[in-house]
Amino acid sequence: MEFCPKCSSMLTPQKDGDKKILACQNCGYTKKLPKGSKNTYRIVDKISHVPEKEEVVVIDEKLSKQRTMPTARQICPKCGNKEAYYWQVQTRSGDEAMTTFYRCVKCSQTWREY
Template sequence: MEFCDDCGSMMKADDGEWVCGSCGFTKPRGSAESYTVTEDQEASEIIESSGENSLPETDATCPECGNDRAYWYMQQIRSADESETRFFVCTECEHKWREDDN
């Protein structure tokens, strides 16, 4: 991602150069190797796991087996102006359900 040196708007890649849609400023596009990661930035967004489930647990009754504990996570499945949906995964049978499925 590049930002315009003149107006600060986000630029778009077009035929080997960056082009600002707001003011028309252009500059050559460098190769991916020319970008550096500073100490304040992370080189990767991948989080390594120990193999165990790292999701938080909560009290929730599984509709399949009746177990009273489940892992949960939130996911955006509709448009951005809608709230996220909470999903549960049973700690015993691994049945998966949504919060509004009850």
């Protein structure tokens, strides 16, 4: 990082035709980039990708709609059957734990684990 010799503001990389220069946004001071420093400033352009946190949620919702779900030994609160499909869902807020849902293979009663 370089700073303006006139006003000490931060210099930002700019394009001047096909050349790259450093320019002060505050007082308009410009400085030509020395040869060989191109790569240093190219990195700045690339830091724009933010990983998508919501992606995890979408995958879980797709899984819960699949017909071939795993089953677990869970007693149905409605009919007393001892086998239920189960799947896990990450809540929207992201910082809460996974919630496990069960669906009775016999009567399709659905409940969540507390």
